[in-house]
Amino acid sequence: MSNEVIVVVAGGAPPDPEAALIVPLGARVIAADSGLEHALALGLDVEIAVGDFDSASPEAVARAEAGGTRIERYPAEKDATDLELALDAAASFGPKRILVLAGDGGRLDHLLSTLLLLGSSRYEAVEIDAFIGPARAYVVRRERTIEGEVGELVSLLALHGAAEGARTKGLMYPLAGETLEPGSSRGVSNVFTDSIARIMVERGVLLAVRPGVSTGLSAGGSKWL
Numbered sequence: 560m561s562n563e564v565i566v567v568v569a570g571g572a573p574p575d576p577e578a579a580l581i582v583p584l585g586a587r588v589i590a591a592d593s594g595l596e597h598a599l600a601l602g603l604d605v606e607i608a609v610g611d612f613d614s615a616s617p618e619a620v621a622r623a624e625a626g627g628t629r630i631e632r633y634p635a636e637k638d639a640t641d642l643e644l645a646l647d648a649a650a651s652f653g654p655k656r657i658l659v660l661a662g663d664g665g666r667l668d669h670l671l672s673t674l675l676l677l678g679s680s681r682y683e684a685v686e687i688d689a690f691i692g693p694a695r696a697y698v699v700r701r702e703r704t705i706e707g708e709v710g711e712l713v714s715l716l717a718l719h720g721a722a723e724g725a726r727t728k729g730l731m732y733p734l735a736g737e738t739l740e741p742g743s744s745r746g747v748s749n750v751f752t753d754s755i756a757r758i759m760v761e762r763g764v765l766l767a768v769r770p771g772v773s774t775g776l777s778a779g780g781s782k783w784l
Contacts, residue, residue, distance in 0.1 A: 562587065564656045565649040568594035568603070569642050570614055571669065572662025578690050579603060582660075587652065591645035595623055597660070607631060609648055610641035640669070643676055656686040663692025678718035678764045693771025702759045707751040707769055715739060715746030715758065716766045724761025729753040739765065 564586045568574065570593035579601040582588070590598045592610030596619045599605065605623055609631040612620055624630050633644060642659075649657050661673070670691075677687050677698050687698040697705050699715075707713060713730065715722075717739040725734045731750035739746050746765075758767055 562652045562654045564658055565589060565652055565654040566603070567591065567642070567645045567649050567657060567659045568598040568601075568605075569645070569659060569661035569673070570594045570597075570610070571665040572692070573597045573600065574660040574662050574690060575692060576601070578660045581690070582658070586658075587649075587654075589645050589649050591641040594641075594645070594660075595619055595628070597662075599623065601660075607645075607648055609633065609644045611635040611637065640672065640676075642673060646676065646682065650682055650685055654685060656688065657682070659687070659689040659691075661689065661691045663694065674766060675718060678766060680719070695769040695771065697767040699758050699760055699765040699767055701761075702757070703767065704755055704757050705767055705769075706755055709751050709754060711751045712770055713749050713751060713756065714768045714770070715749065716768065717741040717743065717746075718764045718766050720763055722760045722763035722765045724759075725765065726759040727756065729756035736761075739763075 564583045566582050566586050566588045568588065568590045570591050574597060582603060588598055588603045588605045590605045590608040592612055593614040595605055595608040595615050599619060605628045607629045608623060611633050613635055620630060646657065677689055683700060689696040697703055718741065720741060722739045725737050725739050727734045729752055731752050758765065
């Protein structure tokens with residue numbers, strides 16, 4: 560198993576079926592509760608499944624355990640979501656990148672907590688991307704280069720405080736050393752003018768979100784990485 564990229568499959572609504580196409584060969588897969596069933600449905604081999612397993616079927620858990628998956632059970636009354644436990648498990652391997660696969664819809668509070676969790680300082684040493692239904696989210700610390708279609712929307716949102724010294728290249732409405740405050744809509748609905756956009760921030764954390772206008776994968780899947 561490779562520690563270069565670790566895939567975390569969230570519970571709740573199932574991810575896009577095409578998500579399996581962007582999972583690197585040999586990547587470790589960690590599932591959060593019913594994310595175990597989603598991962599199995601995508602044809603992924605799950606190394607570790609964590610959670611209280613109040614939503615995964617007992618049959619799926621038993622089948623996975625019999626197939627070699629390590630099951631880490633937690634009490635239902637705990638101080639972290641199953642996804643947070645899965646992210647912690649993924650981070651413990653010291654990967655370069657964590658790729659989260661999740662579905663859209665479901666509880667609003669869960670979605671908000673997930674997006675805030677991705678930008679937590681606990682994971683600042685790791686590059687984190689999330690594929691949530693048709694949307695793609697990228698945590699930007701210092702600098703990221705992301706791919707998209709010319710004319711595609713992308714929004715830049717500050718997480719956990721102001722994002723200072725924000726700069727962009729390859730977007731219609733460039734930022735040139737600006738400060739994006741959390742709760743501000745200043746970075747919403749920018750537009751790709753090139754197939755590659757460069758996003759930089761001197762201090763703070765940005766979440767770059769492609770809301771998912773496009774639904775198809777390009778050859779080789781590069782548009783989704």
